[in-house]
Amino acid sequence: MDFLRLLPSPTEIQCSALSALNTLLTYTRRSNDVILPQTDFDIDPITGFVPPEPLPRLPAEYKIWEDALTEAPEVLRLWDDNSDEALSLRAEGETWRATIRSRPALDVQRLKDQPRLLQRAHLVLAWLVQYYVHSLPVAQPPTPKRVPESLAVPLVEVSRILGIAPVITFADTITWNWDLINPEKPPTIDNMKLAHSFSGRDDERHFYQVQAAVELHGTQLLRIIENYNQIPNLDDFTFIFKVSRDLTRLTAIIEEISDLIQSMRSGCDPYLFYWEMRPWVEGSDAKGPTQPGWIYEGVDPNAPELQFLSGPSGGQSTVMHALDLFLDIDHKLQKKRYPLPSAENRRADHGFMERMRQYMLGKHRAYLEQLEKSPRSIRELAQRTPVLREPYNNAVAALKKLRTLHMRVACLYVVNMSKTVNPRSACPAAGMMERQAARMESSAPPERRGPIRGTGGTELAALLKAGRDATARAALRN
Numbered sequence: 001m002d003f004l005r006l007l008p009s010p011t012e013i014q015c016s017a018l019s020a021l022n023t024l025l026t027y028t029r030r031s032n033d034v035i036l037p038q039t040d041f042d043i044d045p046i047t048g049f050v051p052p053e054p055l056p057r058l059p060a061e062y063k064i065w066e067d068a069l070t071e072a073p074e075v076l077r078l079w080d081d082n083s084d085e086a087l088s089l090r091a092e093g094e095t096w097r098a099t100i101r102s103r104p105a106l107d108v109q110r111l112k113d114q115p116r117l118l119q120r121a122h123l124v125l126a127w128l129v130q131y132y133v134h135s136l137p138v139a140q141p142p143t144p145k146r147v148p149e150s151l152a153v154p155l156v157e158v159s160r161i162l163g164i165a166p167v168i169t170f171a172d173t174i175t176w177n178w179d180l181i182n183p184e185k186p187p188t189i190d191n192m193k194l195a196h197s198f199s200g201r202d203d204e205r206h207f208y209q210v211q212a213a214v215e216l217h218g219t220q221l222l223r224i225i226e227n228y229n230q231i232p233n234l235d236d237f238t239f240i241f242k243v244s245r246d247l248t249r250l251t252a253i254i255e256e257i258s259d260l261i262q263s264m265r266s267g268c269d270p271y272l273f274y275w276e277m278r279p280w281v282e283g284s285d286a287k288g289p290t291q292p293g294w295i296y297e298g299v300d301p302n303a304p305e306l307q308f309l310s311g312p313s314g315g316q317s318t319v320m321h322a323l324d325l326f327l328d329i330d331h332k333l334q335k336k337r338y339p340l341p342s343a344e345n346r347r348a349d350h351g352f353m354e355r356m357r358q359y360m361l362g363k364h365r366a367y368l369e370q371l372e373k374s375p376r377s378i379r380e381l382a383q384r385t386p387v388l389r390e391p392y393n394n395a396v397a398a399l400k401k402l403r404t405l406h407m408r409v410a411c412l413y414v415v416n417m418s419k420t421v422n423p424r425s426a427c428p429a430a431g432m433m434e435r436q437a438a439r440m441e442s443s444a445p446p447e448r449r450g451p452i453r454g455t456g457g458t459e460l461a462a463l464l465k466a467g468r469d470a471t472a473r474a475a476l477r478n
């Protein structure tokens, strides 16, 4: 054995000295001011909320799940797809679903101390649920969709251990859904490839990749938050210049994230997004409160986690929540700020961001709770320190602009596309020209269409405007 390799390298010595200093700082602060380091919350110093390595595949006894996921895109199509290809696959699709129904619910207890395998189990089961539910023929009038026990029971168990909602989440589609192109190289956005895709299209790859890029870029922002939290004494003026510089850097990072969100348009077609990708990830409440939700067979229908079965949303991005909490954005309208919320703001879903936390890993949610409870609000510091006001306000303005740009993207991809015709409801024989024409028309008169909802099931326009306005309200006034 090469014992020299067991000795710490100079970098490791430096790291452990820093970590000892951090621990010392952590525990020498006032007892009500203890701030634990990000590493305590499964936040990687390099990749942030993204795991530092691809998730390992499940061990042999769970191979049937992995195999079912590999097979799913080959044999399953959306339930309303009547194309020749989809019709020719119907029998195979039914066999796939019948096999899932016939299987026992595997015990997941032996994974319980292996967080990465639990995450992989969550991903696999959650994707299988979406494949199952959205390929299943829909009864008229619609009846609740039943998720078979073989998927529902282990998914709920795994989710309980991880502290995450038992449904497909932002993590399952983005932060955990990648492999390395070159396993010898580190996980950078250029060295990551999408592991699973519903449509198999480049557009879907781009859609997920842009969001993964935001998460990776967000690690710089996490570092700024960590540095701020490690400042031993905020009233010591020598640190104020550092805080000012960091706020300026934070503004630039937010602007870069805005650019990333804008880059969605270069590789993801809104029509394909709306009709080919989005239907696969819809959650139990996607059609609004008047439509029946899903039944998880074998699970107590009163289990609290069954309240959280919405589809994945950018609102589940832990990076965006960390940013909001750090800048003290008040989505819940609990603080008296100006201009006062409009009537539309007040009617919007104020609990959305809070609810979205249930769709994150328990450890990541705990980190956000720590940020939320932190007694060292940067907004308050900027309020009492004139030199920090402008850099703080610039960061808030950049975040408001990000939300304005994001609203445009959401409008283009969701609101506008909701007025186009579902290609699967158009006559199968219709040619390309007719299809294009159909895209320009609305499929139902506006009064018969319900409110436009996000994948999180909420009314989207009011929600996004309320988020933008809550951001603007954080700006400090003279």
Ligand code: HEM
Binding pocket: 210, 211, 214, 260, 261, 264, 268, 273, 312, 313, 314, 315, 316, 317, 320, 403, 406, 409, 410, 413, 414, 453, 454, 455, 456, 457, 458, 460, 463, 464, 467, 468
């Ligand atoms: C084509 C691209 C995108 C579309 C169509 C889109 C659509 C939406 C929709 C419909 C919502 C409403 C909530 C819900 O899901 O029900 C939402 C919320 C949200 N999205 Fe996106 N989004 C896109 C890209 C992104 C990206 C790249 C991010 C960055 C992580 C992001 C971050 C958020 C956040 C943080 C929210 C919560 C509301 C807010 O903070 O204002 N979105 N998005």
